[in-house]
Amino acid sequence: MLFEAIALSDAEWQAIILSLKIAGSAVGWILVPGVAVAWLLARQDFRGKALLDGLLHLPLVLPPVVVGYLLLLSLGRHGWLGQWLYQGFGLSLPFTWQGAAVAGGVMAFPLLVRAVRLSLEAVDPKLEAAAGTLGANRWRVLFTITLPLAVPGLLTGTVLAFARALSEFGATITFASNIPGETRTLPLALYTLIQTPGREAAAARLCVLSIVIAMLSLMASEWLARRARQRLQERDR
Amino acid sequence: MLFEAIALSDAEWQAIILSLKIAGSAVGWILVPGVAVAWLLARQDFRGKALLDGLLHLPLVLPPVVVGYLLLLSLGRHGWLGQWLYQGFGLSLPFTWQGAAVAGGVMAFPLLVRAVRLSLEAVDPKLEAAAGTLGANRWRVLFTITLPLAVPGLLTGTVLAFARALSEFGATITFASNIPGETRTLPLALYTLIQTPGREAAAARLCVLSIVIAMLSLMASEWLARRARQRLQERDR
Amino acid sequence: DRADPVRIYAAASMTDAMNAAIQAYESDHDVDIVPVYASSSTLARQIASGAPADIYLSANEQWMDWLAAQDLPVGERVDLLRNRLVLIAPTASDIAGFTPGDGTTIASRLGDGQRLSVGETSHVPAGIYAKQALQSIGEWNALQSRLASGDNVRAAMALVERNETPLGIVYQTDAEASDRVKRVGVFPDDSHQPITYPLAVVDPTPSDDTEAFRRWLAGDDALAIFSRYGFTPVESD
Amino acid sequence: MSGNAHHSTPGEIHAPAGTALECRLRKRLGTFDLDIALTVPASGVTALFGESGSGKTSLLRLIAGLDRPDGGYVRLGERMLSDTQQKIHVPIHRRQLGIVFQEARLFPHYRVRGNLTYGMPRSGRARFDDLVTLLGIGHLLERLPGALSGGEARRVAIGRALLTQPRLLLLDEPLTGLDGERKRELLSYLVRLTREIDLPVLYVSHDTAEIAAIADHLALIEQGRLTAHGQLDELMMRLDLTERLGGFDAATRLRAQVVDHDHAYALTQVVLDDGQTLRIPALDQHPGTPIRLRVGVRDVALAHAMPEGTSYRNGLAAVIDAIEPSTQEPSANEVRLMVGRQRLRARLTRQACDEMQLAVGRPIVALIRSVAFDSRF
Amino acid sequence: MSGNAHHSTPGEIHAPAGTALECRLRKRLGTFDLDIALTVPASGVTALFGESGSGKTSLLRLIAGLDRPDGGYVRLGERMLSDTQQKIHVPIHRRQLGIVFQEARLFPHYRVRGNLTYGMPRSGRARFDDLVTLLGIGHLLERLPGALSGGEARRVAIGRALLTQPRLLLLDEPLTGLDGERKRELLSYLVRLTREIDLPVLYVSHDTAEIAAIADHLALIEQGRLTAHGQLDELMMRLDLTERLGGFDAATRLRAQVVDHDHAYALTQVVLDDGQTLRIPALDQHPGTPIRLRVGVRDVALAHAMPEGTSYRNGLAAVIDAIEPSTQEPSANEVRLMVGRQRLRARLTRQACDEMQLAVGRPIVALIRSVAFDSRF
Numbered sequence A, B: 001m002l003f004e005a006i007a008l009s010d011a012e013w014q015a016i017i018l019s020l021k022i023a024g025s026a027v028g029w030i031l032v033p034g035v036a037v038a039w040l041l042a043r044q045d046f047r048g049k050a051l052l053d054g055l056l057h058l059p060l061v062l063p064p065v066v067v068g069y070l071l072l073l074s075l076g077r078h079g080w081l082g083q084w085l086y087q088g089f090g091l092s093l094p095f096t097w098q099g100a101a102v103a104g105g106v107m108a109f110p111l112l113v114r115a116v117r118l119s120l121e122a123v124d125p126k127l128e129a130a131a132g133t134l135g136a137n138r139w140r141v142l143f144t145i146t147l148p149l150a151v152p153g154l155l156t157g158t159v160l161a162f163a164r165a166l167s168e169f170g171a172t173i174t175f176a177s178n179i180p181g182e183t184r185t186l187p188l189a190l191y192t193l194i195q196t197p198g199r200e201a202a203a204a205r206l207c208v209l210s211i212v213i214a215m216l217s218l219m220a221s222e223w224l225a226r227r228a229r230q231r232l233q234e235r236d237r
Numbered sequence C: 001d002r003a004d005p006v007r008i009y010a011a012a013s014m015t016d017a018m019n020a021a022i023q024a025y026e027s028d029h030d031v032d033i034v035p036v037y038a039s040s041s042t043l044a045r046q047i048a049s050g051a052p053a054d055i056y057l058s059a060n061e062q063w064m065d066w067l068a069a070q071d072l073p074v075g076e077r078v079d080l081l082r083n084r085l086v087l088i089a090p091t092a093s094d095i096a097g098f099t100p101g102d103g104t105t106i107a108s109r110l111g112d113g114q115r116l117s118v119g120e121t122s123h124v125p126a127g128i129y130a131k132q133a134l135q136s137i138g139e140w141n142a143l144q145s146r147l148a149s150g151d152n153v154r155a156a157m158a159l160v161e162r163n164e165t166p167l168g169i170v171y172q173t174d175a176e177a178s179d180r181v182k183r184v185g186v187f188p189d190d191s192h193q194p195i196t197y198p199l200a201v202v203d204p205t206p207s208d209d210t211e212a213f214r215r216w217l218a219g220d221d222a223l224a225i226f227s228r229y230g231f232t233p234v235e236s237d
Numbered sequence D, E: 001m002s003g004n005a006h007h008s009t010p011g012e013i014h015a016p017a018g019t020a021l022e023c024r025l026r027k028r029l030g031t032f033d034l035d036i037a038l039t040v041p042a043s044g045v046t047a048l049f050g051e052s053g054s055g056k057t058s059l060l061r062l063i064a065g066l067d068r069p070d071g072g073y074v075r076l077g078e079r080m081l082s083d084t085q086q087k088i089h090v091p092i093h094r095r096q097l098g099i100v101f102q103e104a105r106l107f108p109h110y111r112v113r114g115n116l117t118y119g120m121p122r123s124g125r126a127r128f129d130d131l132v133t134l135l136g137i138g139h140l141l142e143r144l145p146g147a148l149s150g151g152e153a154r155r156v157a158i159g160r161a162l163l164t165q166p167r168l169l170l171l172d173e174p175l176t177g178l179d180g181e182r183k184r185e186l187l188s189y190l191v192r193l194t195r196e197i198d199l200p201v202l203y204v205s206h207d208t209a210e211i212a213a214i215a216d217h218l219a220l221i222e223q224g225r226l227t228a229h230g231q232l233d234e235l236m237m238r239l240d241l242t243e244r245l246g247g248f249d250a251a252t253r254l255r256a257q258v259v260d261h262d263h264a265y266a267l268t269q270v271v272l273d274d275g276q277t278l279r280i281p282a283l284d285q286h287p288g289t290p291i292r293l294r295v296g297v298r299d300v301a302l303a304h305a306m307p308e309g310t311s312y313r314n315g316l317a318a319v320i321d322a323i324e325p326s327t328q329e330p331s332a333n334e335v336r337l338m339v340g341r342q343r344l345r346a347r348l349t350r351q352a353c354d355e356m357q358l359a360v361g362r363p364i365v366a367l368i369r370s371v372a373f374d375s376r377f
């Protein structure tokens, strides 16, 4: 009885797995560009830096539905970018889980970049210079000194991005639609239930599920961060 | 002609001012608790730390509409907390701009905490210890050493929080409703237009407006951050 | 291996009724029906951007009109269902039943500073109808500034359920599904445009399954199911 | 303080009069084990000497309250700062200690002036200008620490600690990176400070010349243990420590009194307690002032009689007290002489000892060049 | 290298044979102005000496490429590393310089082993174990830098730089915080290294004893300008620099050759180029090896004739070459002697000079105690 009450329905499992898949890919595809942009903003000075900085914050500033709509306009099959993607690579993003991942990734991008940038800026340039004098070129310095020392920010950024992608709703439903098994993630399923009078109990279940998943991923990241910190701990904590 | 095309309508002005007021108060009321919680998480070890950490990330993980609904449950006039607020202080949050600020603040809270925490963790505890040996108590260390050195994170956190509050939609409309002049912020106005057939042009105007406001606040924060960094710049940049 | 599924894009307020109908249909047809729920506007825009929809069921005529104007091959249009606009109050409310426009004003039932919850009157269908109804019973001017508008009917009803507002205007179907609200009055059918749910095939080359399902939806079996959820059939007048 | 009665070594409880700091501390750091009981006299400089990694900084950190001991206590004057048994741990900022860390640790967001005044009580203002001048950082006051040279940063760190008006100074190699002249000035300032306001100082340094110049007491640390502790002069006379105190240009300090100044030659005549006199480079001290003279073991030559026609102006009649092979220098013997009631050490090649037929009890003349006196502290 | 022909001082273009580094650099930092032209010989240690804030670190940073000069160039051997006119700026990591910074700058996330091997080419493995032993950090290899003592961190930083097998070593006060014994070992290792593989070293230090022990050349920096530059020995003989080189225990270095060992007394006999001999503490060198002996000015006494019955074993017949008042010590004269064709400096009180009636051209005996020789390097 209790077991049945707790056991997840197929639809629930589907939504969970889909959510994880979509949030995971979202974070996956933005990780490298996110770190690269963060590094650019933290360590380089160039023309249009303020513009780039502003642009990448747009998803944060606009209501998600608007972002979803803009995505539909640009990446939809009739959009300028979408057309090119479709004709060039046969890739169609709207109404697919890949599209949902794109929507989640776009919404999560500024959070990732901000956190990573903050950590990169806190890395002591003296250590990078020291690595240089030991013969390490830019890339080696980046991968052996800068990024390892920015691990706290990488972790924070990743977990924020993951959480954001996991909870993404507005842009997803607008851009990727609410298709069961394809783009109906936990928040969309939750929305669908909330829209329905009398389905509060089911909605609450999903709500708890979301919370549990988020808590688990948070705790994992905390644990990793703690380990990373402990390694570097100096004597004055 | 051109001027008229660019000039803002009263409703637009109203939405802008309201948005700024609401986002501003949202950031205002979460700033101190946010920094306090970030400090707790960064510098203290206590029971339930993981729980607190998880809880404050909830707004990030749940769809905003759900958060709005939960706010209604707790802070609505008949909610357990809202009742107390109403009876004790005559304070009623739903349907008021204060309620919208609460919704924005709650949604922005995790972003603020995360950024500040990241910066606090990067502050060299050796400097705090040194201040201690010079006779500074905890509070003085906090206000003269820790926080000033965490300025990059404070700025990043504030701008993220402000941007998030400025773009807040789901929780706001659910908790504070969409009342012109009271809670109809830019995103709510924008959403209303998008959902109305044939109002694309007006929607685009508001979209651009949102972007401009966000860009301005971003640039201001960048400028402050750059100044703060330059002051501390050591010889190895 | 089964044929392609039939995708029906339906207004979110239809969720429960449509799910029941699909379940019934699938039980004696060898076909896979995939429902996609979102707000009518979102669905319309998605279909316009090439979403893989076979059938569109809108909660109002505006978006069906808009879609038809988009240079898309929208098939024959059927007004599938009707709904009624009702005035609701929390179950425990002591407001006596009355017919709006029939002597007693709604405004007189609202206490000082209390609001009437409705769907957003500019784009949420239930809100648009509510505005028409209030106008026709001559209460619009008095109530315009005392509305609490949600971004969908469900949100409007939640406010009444939570007793944040003493009264709300929602569909008959919603009022019936919730046991936390009671119906206080029904708006006269002539106080607003008829509330119809138009249905159309939007696939330029509809499969046989699609046609069959569309026909079934318009049939008596389906109507019986929808009636259980409070919808009324469209009188053939 | 009866609170200590439970400590295992009751003999050490009643701190001798004039003890500023008393501690007994145990701490484990990884595989390193610190276990030290130390008393710091109320006046004068106590040098902490030991090789790199022997636990000097760790001890200072425990005393400062930056680390918590695994066991033991720290008492400053009448006040218990830490006591693991009584569960006392006075927070750092209430310990009233002035600390100069091994690294400068300046606050990067305060200007030099702000760093200096951070811990300065109002009463410190009077000393501010003097100290700034002494440290030679007057032109840096409006700079941020990021734009300072290594030595400049170090000087600011020293100034910052001195301006807090602490009850005890903990200095961890404070003068590294400073040039000779500045070092000398600072050392003599520190000496003056400790003498004038009776400020006890615990001074970590690897520089034996520095220690010899400034310290009154010496604590020798090896691998987390205190292996010798006492008056510097006493320890320097102990031939068994010669090896461990190897880094020191072994030297003796003679007590003397100023008698007279010869302004033409810029010389000062001083008298030892047995009435013998020495001529040393001029000192700015009044006749009658008691002083200490540092004489390196390599600066003392021996003769059976005062030789004629040499540049030597100082010859002290002495008696040989002990002769031992040097542990520092295989070719040499360490010779201890008595000059009146004071001891004086000399180092000669064994060959010279043999050829001169030196033996304990024999009278001898100790030749010391006037220019060899290090009277600058 | 015709590329330099446009530089303003053509005389300096054709670097003398055996020049490792040649630079001419201008840089403004706030109100501080650096303008220095320096050549570093291809072998041996060049010491950079100057008071705190004189621009030593700034110069090193420009050479290393950590800062860009406002004007000027840096050439290492045949390779132009920086040239503002040709717009050349070789990035740091391709300069093949080994640098020890004033602070340790260890990578906190690498263990000690990882720090040491970070810049080590494969061919460096052979030296790894030796160097680790020499530095005494064998037991620390698996530690993270956060758990090192100050001196331990410094040693790792030195090891890290030495293991890169650089073409030039830039050391910024590398030995601060190290104890005497270790310092001596490292200094002699550095000396051996530079001799064996002809590695030029630019060595910043405030410690005059360190410089005297290790440096062949000296560059004196004052307020961003080079004020003296040349062979250390030469500069030490210049009486006009006595004040500026004040920190140095002024000393002379005598060239000599090992003749014989007296194992019983642990002494070595050496001969100067004019045939006079000296006895010094035993050296581990074969007869015939040329060596340098460092003799402090305060360790040389003068006599009209070799006195009898004293501990002196070494008396060198000399002729007085110059007598000047000491700028360091008001009571003393600096006396320059010729011993054969070599110069030797001594410091006496003016009183002694007068009483002994010293005058230029007079023959004299220079008395030097055997134990005074610093033969440890």
Ligand SMILES: Nc1ncnc2c1ncn2[C@@H]1O[C@H](COP(=O)(O)OP(=O)(O)OP(=O)(O)O)[C@@H](O)[C@H]1O
Pocket: B235, D146, D147, D148, D149, D150, D151, D152, D177, E029, E030, E031, E032, E050, E051, E052, E053, E054, E055, E056, E057, E058, E059, E102
């Ligand atoms: N960014 C800067 N702005 C202004 N002045 C600077 C800056 N950086 C360095 N200086 C000044 O340049 C001078 C030379 O500094 P540098 O670090 O080269 O000295 P240094 O000879 O290495 O001294 P030390 O022995 O104390 O390390 C110092 O007076 C310093 O204050």
Ligand SMILES: Nc1ncnc2c1ncn2[C@@H]1O[C@H](COP(=O)(O)OP(=O)(O)OP(=O)(O)O)[C@@H](O)[C@H]1O
Pocket: A235, D029, D030, D031, D032, D050, D051, D052, D053, D054, D055, D056, D057, D058, D059, D102, E146, E147, E148, E149, E150, E151, E152, E177
């Ligand atoms: N967290 C730690 N884990 C393991 N060992 C440690 C830790 N901290 C310090 N040590 C070890 O403790 C010993 C004492 O360190 P301490 O810093 O007190 O030395 P020190 O005497 O100040 O040396 P130095 O003169 O080099 O500064 C060192 O061997 C060091 O490696």
Ligand SMILES: [Mg+2]
Pocket: D056, D057, D058, D102, D172, E149, E150, E151
């Ligand atoms: Mg130490």
Ligand SMILES: [Mg+2]
Pocket: D149, D150, D151, E056, E057, E058, E102, E172
């Ligand atoms: Mg320097």
